[in-house]
Amino acid sequence: MARKALVLIEGHRGNGPLYVQAAKRLGLHPITLSTDPTRYGYLATERVEAIRADTDNLDALVSECSRLRASYDLGITGFAGADESVYVTVGKLCRQFNLPGPNPDSIEACYDKFTQRQLLAKAGVPTPAYRVAGNATEVEDAAAELGLPVILKPVVGSGSCGVRLCRDSDELAEHVSYLLSGKHVWRAPPRILIEQFAQGPQYGVDTMGDEVVAIGAADFGSPPHFVARESIFPASLTDDQYECLADISLSCLRALGLSWxxxxxxxxxxxxxxxxxxxxxxxxxxxxxxxxxxxYGVDLITEHIRLVMGEACDLRRQHSQTAAARFLVPDRDGILNWIGGDRRAAAEPGVAEVEIYARPTTPIVRKGDYLDSIGHVIAASPNRVRTEAILRRAAGLISWSITPIRALGGT
Structure with a gap:
């Protein structure tokens, strides 16, 4: 019997190590295909087989996977990071080799936020009013039609990159200029989605197939950007509110053809x-x-890998706790002099994880997206009040110093 291998297309700073570790626990041999494997430090730490391959070239990936199939029974998945097209490629590879995986057509339609909105609207799913534009004049006209404030975002993108709330005409003009002046890195031909600002608490619904697994709540920093500050599971909801969010989420999946x-x-x-x-x-x-x-004791990564390998997944809850994360986000740009207190924070009872991403002498340049965070703290306990107290205490133990660029003689 051939050994089973999990092929991972590219990697991910957060989830990548978790996929590798879960694959090993399941007795699988993890293999990463990447244009530049050195980008992912965990590959060396975890001693993962890494193969240099052009992940923008579907034919090259088909050739490499065909070679691997001579030695292994394969499952294929990957990560959509800055370049969302990677996960579309995953779907195409799975289709090519008749393996379990996402429908690439559905994935591609979903990553185009304008197409996604059209499909959701056609299915009657409630969304903010929206328009699409390709130049500054079209953006201004759309904003005037929808009424300020509006949110501008690239039609293709992730991690809140290029997303901003525009509360008046000056902020609108400033952000349009930023997006279209070449400062923003576009992953597709420049198109801007303009949408009404939906004000209210934000929730995240996580699903597997057609089953709702969990609903969490998220808090963000001050406008105009949307940088996550906290995330908590479960969200504080009544049974009716939970059912309402779950029903709308499943309607979204049906509208977009996301059944796997x-x-x-x-x-x-x-x-x-x-x-x-x-x-x-x-x-x-x-x-x-x-x-x-x-x-909940539900390991979505392990269960996703089971699906990828053609096995049934188990989404039954094993316990009930409250788990929350606090992201460490600096309030200024400059050079990080030092950061400390993480060991004390990690030793606090109830703290599950502390991780610092940035190192001393690192330049801090905030752009209002997910890369603004320099670390995180995770806490868990049997109830919400206790978890929030643990998180607040642990995060308060971590401090840092940043020297502003101007103080260093910059402009």
Whole structure:
């Protein structure tokens, strides 16, 4: 019998090591195909077989996977990071080799946020009013039609990159200039989605196939950007509110043809009720899988791998806790002089994980997206009040110093 291998297309700073570790626990041989494997430090730490391959070239990947099939029974998945097209490629590879995986057509339609909105609207799913534009004049006209404030975001993108709330005409003009002046890195031909600002609490619904696994709540930093500050599972909801969010989320999946594997649906509860903000046809790349595992004992990464390998997954809850994460986000740009207190924070009872991403002498340049975070703290306990207290105490033990660029003689 051939040995089983899990082929991972590219990697991920957060979820990548978890997939590798879960694969090993399942007796699988993890193999990463990457244009530049050195980008992912955990590959060396975990001693993962890494093969240099052009992941933008489907034919090259088909050739490499064909070679691997001579020695292994394969399952194929991967990570959608800055370049969302990677997960579309995963779907195409799975189709090529007749392996379990996502529908690449559904994934591709979902990653185009304008197409996604059209499909959701056609199915009657409540969403913010929206328009699409290709130049500054079209953006201004759309904003005037929808009424300020509006949110501008690239039609293709992730991690809140290029996303901003524009509360007046000056902020609108400033952000349009940023997006279209060459400062923003576009992953597709430049198109801007303009949408009404849906005000209200934000929730994330995580699903596997057609089953809702968990619903969490998220808090963000001050406008105009949407940088996550906290995430907590479960969200504080009544039974009726839970059912309402779950029903809308499943309607989203049906509208987008997402019937296989993990997905994450972002919603806001507005004055007119819940509206769908965005559907991500994959596991979220933040700390959500770890929080769900701590809260319920459901390991979404392991169960996703089981699906990839053609096995049944088990989404039954093993326990009930409250798990929460605090992201460490600096309030200024400059040079990070030092950061400390993480060991003391990790030693606090109830703290499940502390990780610092940035190292001393690192330049801090905030862009209002997921890369602004320099670390995180995760806590879990049997109840919400206790978890929040643990998280607040542990995060308060971590401090850092940043020297502003101007103080260094910059402009």
């Amino acid at each position: 594997g993990p997905a994450n649906i972002e919603l806001r509860w507005t004055k007119r009720g819940p509206v769908a903000i965005e559907v991500n046809p994959r596991l979220p790349g933040c700390l959500t899988p770890r929080l769900i595992h701590l809260a």
